[in-house]
Amino acid sequence: MKRSTKRRTLAVTSAFLLALAAGCGTESGGSDADDDTGSAAGFTPPDLPMKEEMGDMEGEVNILAWPGYAEDGSTDAAVDWVTPFEEETGCQANVKYFGTSDEAVSLMKTGEYDVVSASGDASLRMIAAGDVAPVNVDLVENYVDVYDYLKDRDWNSVDGQMYGVPHGYGANLLMWRTDLVESAPTSWSVVFEGGSEYAGKVTAYDSPIYIADAAMYLMETQPDLGIEHPYSLDEDQLAAAVDLLKKQKENVGEYWSDYLKEVQAFTTGDSVVGTTWQVIANVAQGEGVPVDVVLPEEGATGWSDTWMVGADSPNTNCAYAWMNHIISPEANAAVAEYFGEAPSNAKACDIASEGHCETFHAGDEEYASKLWYWTTPIEQCLDGRTDVKCTDYGDWTQAWTEVKG
Known part of the structure; x- marks a missing residue:
C-alpha cells in the first residue's frame, strides 16, 4: 500500500531529523560529480576475504543504523519493514541506532555489529581500519536494480571493489524566502558573494563537511585554484575555502544543524536564504512558509549512504539477507x-507514493551528476594527484573551528 506524501512528512519526527542533522551532516556520504567513478587514488585497504556463497541463516543479525533506516513498527505501526524481513528470513533483527558517523565508526570497531548504514565520510574510515569487508554483490539479488550511477564510487568502493550496497541519496539545496528575496537565486553566489544584501539572514550548515560547499563554488568560480574535487583539497586550496567561509560568516545569522530551528528561522524571517534539504523544504512549505528550493548552477553537495558488512561478522548470511531486503x-x-530521500532501487519508484521520486529526483542521472556526495577527506588526494598531500578530516575539523571563531 502506498503511503501518502503528507503521512510521510509527518512521520519524519523531530528526533529522527535531529539525529540526521547531528550525524549525517557532519559525516555523511560524498561523490564525484562527473562520469569518472573510480575509487580513491592511492588508497590501499586491508586484505580481507569476501563472502563467496550464501549459507544457512544464523537466526539473528545485529544492525547498526541511522534513525529511520530500520523501522519495526514501534515508532509508527504503519512504518515497518523489519518485521517482514524477520518473517521471511528467520533472522531476528537487533537494531541499534547511532547519532553521528563518529559514533558509528567507534561502534564498528567493537566487532559487535554485522551490518551498518555508513555515510560517506565514515565508510572510508571503516574500510581503511579493516572494520568492514568487501561485499560480493553477486550474492545480493536486488543489487542489479540499483541505479548504476550509485555503484563503484569514491565513498563505497576501492579499486572497483564494492564495500557495500547503496541505500538512498539526496542533495544539499539552496532555499530562500520567496517573499523576502527579490529574485529567485540560481547560484550559490547569493550566500558566498552577495550575502551582504541579506546580512544577518544568511544560514549555512554547521559542519566541517560544509567546507566542501565552499570548495565546490571556488572550483567553478576560481579555476586558477586548481580544485577538481571538493573533498580533495591541498593546504592552499583549503585555505582559500576557509577565506571564503570567513567572508560568508560576516553575513551568517545562524549555522544550523537542527532542522526544527531552520524551519523556525525561515518561518520568522530570521533566515531568508541558505543551504537546506528537500525534506526540510517540504516541512516548511507544509506549515505555510513561503520558501522554494533550487539546485544551483554550480551543482551541490549531497549524501549517498551505503550498507556495509562487519569484517568480523559471525552472521554474514543474515547480514547479506538484510542488505538484499533493505x-x-x-x-x-x-x-x-x-x-525523505531518493531510493537507490529503480523499481522502488513503482511502489512509492505519487510524486515522491519526482520530488527527490530519483533516477535522474543528469541531476545526480551535478551532486558531489559527502566523502571523507583523506591525505591521498581523491582527484588523483600524487605530487601533493591533501588535507584530511582532522584538518577540516580544525579549519571549521577557525571559521566559526
Missing part, C-alpha cells in the same frame, strides 16, 4: 519516503 523495491520505497 534495497528491495518495497523496503527501499518505504524507507526513502519515511527518511
Whole structure:
C-alpha cells in the first residue's frame, strides 16, 4: 500500500531529523560529480576475504543504523519493514541506532555489529581500519536494480571493489524566502558573494563537511585554484575555502544543524536564504512558509549512504539477507519516503507514493551528476594527484573551528 506524501512528512519526527542533522551532516556520504567513478587514488585497504556463497541463516543479525533506516513498527505501526524481513528470513533483527558517523565508526570497531548504514565520510574510515569487508554483490539479488550511477564510487568502493550496497541519496539545496528575496537565486553566489544584501539572514550548515560547499563554488568560480574535487583539497586550496567561509560568516545569522530551528528561522524571517534539504523544504512549505528550493548552477553537495558488512561478522548470511531486503523495491520505497530521500532501487519508484521520486529526483542521472556526495577527506588526494598531500578530516575539523571563531 502506498503511503501518502503528507503521512510521510509527518512521520519524519523531530528526533529522527535531529539525529540526521547531528550525524549525517557532519559525516555523511560524498561523490564525484562527473562520469569518472573510480575509487580513491592511492588508497590501499586491508586484505580481507569476501563472502563467496550464501549459507544457512544464523537466526539473528545485529544492525547498526541511522534513525529511520530500520523501522519495526514501534515508532509508527504503519512504518515497518523489519518485521517482514524477520518473517521471511528467520533472522531476528537487533537494531541499534547511532547519532553521528563518529559514533558509528567507534561502534564498528567493537566487532559487535554485522551490518551498518555508513555515510560517506565514515565508510572510508571503516574500510581503511579493516572494520568492514568487501561485499560480493553477486550474492545480493536486488543489487542489479540499483541505479548504476550509485555503484563503484569514491565513498563505497576501492579499486572497483564494492564495500557495500547503496541505500538512498539526496542533495544539499539552496532555499530562500520567496517573499523576502527579490529574485529567485540560481547560484550559490547569493550566500558566498552577495550575502551582504541579506546580512544577518544568511544560514549555512554547521559542519566541517560544509567546507566542501565552499570548495565546490571556488572550483567553478576560481579555476586558477586548481580544485577538481571538493573533498580533495591541498593546504592552499583549503585555505582559500576557509577565506571564503570567513567572508560568508560576516553575513551568517545562524549555522544550523537542527532542522526544527531552520524551519523556525525561515518561518520568522530570521533566515531568508541558505543551504537546506528537500525534506526540510517540504516541512516548511507544509506549515505555510513561503520558501522554494533550487539546485544551483554550480551543482551541490549531497549524501549517498551505503550498507556495509562487519569484517568480523559471525552472521554474514543474515547480514547479506538484510542488505538484499533493505534495497528491495518495497523496503527501499518505504524507507526513502519515511527518511525523505531518493531510493537507490529503480523499481522502488513503482511502489512509492505519487510524486515522491519526482520530488527527490530519483533516477535522474543528469541531476545526480551535478551532486558531489559527502566523502571523507583523506591525505591521498581523491582527484588523483600524487605530487601533493591533501588535507584530511582532522584538518577540516580544525579549519571549521577557525571559521566559526
